[in-house]
Amino acid sequence: MFKVNDNYLKLPGSYLFSTIGKKVNAYSAAHPDKKIIRLGIGDVTQPLAPAIIDALHGAVDEMGKAETFHGYAPDLGYEFLRNAIAENDYKARGCDIAPDEIFVSDGAKCDCGNIQEIFSLDNKIAVCDPVYPVYVDSNVMAGRTGTYDPKSETWSDVIYMPCLAENGFAPELPKETPDLIYLCFPNNPTGATITKAQLQEWVDYANKVGAVILYDAAYEAYISEPDVPHSIYECEGARTCAIEFRSFSKNAGFTGVRLGFTVIPKDLKSGDVSLHALWARRHGTKYNGAPYIVQRAGEAVYSAAGKAQLKEQVAYYMNNAHYILNGLKEAGFTVSGGVNAPYIWLKAPNGMTSWEFFDYLLENVNVVGTPGSGFGPSGEHYFRLTAFGSYENTVEAVDRLKKIRL
Ligand code: MLT
CATH class of the missing domain: 3.40.640.10 (Type I PLP-dependent aspartate aminotransferase-like (Major domain))
Structure with a gap:
């Protein structure tokens, strides 16, 4: 009988972004009327530049x-x-x-x-x-x-x-x-x-x-x-x-x-x-x-032409990053990142775990981020948002986050 590479069996759970995808899809199937804003996986949203x-x-x-x-x-x-x-x-x-x-x-x-x-x-x-x-x-x-x-x-x-x-x-x-x-x-x-x-x-x-x-x-x-x-x-x-x-x-x-x-x-x-x-x-x-x-x-x-167009594209995402960073700071969140990177790292409020905050945001304001604990134990109680959404969705997500009362 053949044997599998049992190192694979040691892996806990599924790949982080697959787990998130499954959770979001299940929520979306149960609530088809809700507009979910996805700032979880670091996937881009702007079309390829004309030179490309x-x-x-x-x-x-x-x-x-x-x-x-x-x-x-x-x-x-x-x-x-x-x-x-x-x-x-x-x-x-x-x-x-x-x-x-x-x-x-x-x-x-x-x-x-x-x-x-x-x-x-x-x-x-x-x-x-x-x-x-x-x-x-x-x-x-x-x-x-x-x-x-x-x-x-x-x-x-x-x-x-x-x-x-x-x-x-x-x-x-x-x-x-x-x-x-x-x-x-x-x-x-x-x-x-x-x-x-x-x-x-x-x-x-x-x-x-x-x-x-x-x-x-x-x-x-x-x-x-x-x-x-x-x-x-x-x-x-x-x-x-x-x-x-x-x-x-x-x-x-x-x-x-x-x-x-x-x-x-x-x-x-x-x-x-x-x-x-x-x-x-x-x-x-x-x-x-x-x-x-x-x-x-x-x-x-x-x-x-490519360099000029991509400079603008990066600036577009970094504008989102600044919007998230400043908006969440104003709302009293503890935030970092977002200055030299398209990721914003924030502390989950009131001692919530990363996954508790993930579920809370998905269910209450329909915003998806990435639980910090998915990146390792020192990420517990943190949460990652990406700046790779559209500007409009980013603004709406920040508005929704500003309204949460925990
Ligand atoms: C992420 O969200 O961390 C990235 O999308 C991962 C990747 O680039 O593979």
């Missing part, structure tokens, strides 16, 4: 002619896109990253989830708490996290780095030495950031202890403050200790189009084994590349 639509149309036409048809994409991605990324996301910021250190993929979520495969099962991971669930769950599936304690909602072999109001939602260097350190800034879910000097401390630490930082920079387009780094490679020494994940979902609205990339510098090695070579081997074996059409759309993100 033009590029998509152009590429679709190319696929319809024998002379310009494209089959399998090159393993690492098309050069036109990798050159644009290297030039705009790295060289322009003074980062030393070559086009052939960039692996184009269909999104940062898959890459963040899959990257752990190239590391030994003995490696110990450190995560922020609260944290994007993919980092932990993918390590659970691989069998790297030990046993789960339902009481503390923690895994025995994971190092948790609490990110609380007291430390400005920024992790402190762990007491126990990790091998793999997951960091995400601007942060999902708290919306917090760290300065370049703080990130430099992490890079120095990782180089000192021989750890790898898995740096998720999916939200970098939302940075508004000058001392916040857009890439870990702005820090000295990051080429020998950091892998960076980027996404086109949040900066260009590609959640339904799918495109992202991972950077692995060739200097990043375990002894003489290059992580770049391992990931290239994995990519070549398990992945056939993001579609040509989509990579052409990605290229348009870096065109002059």
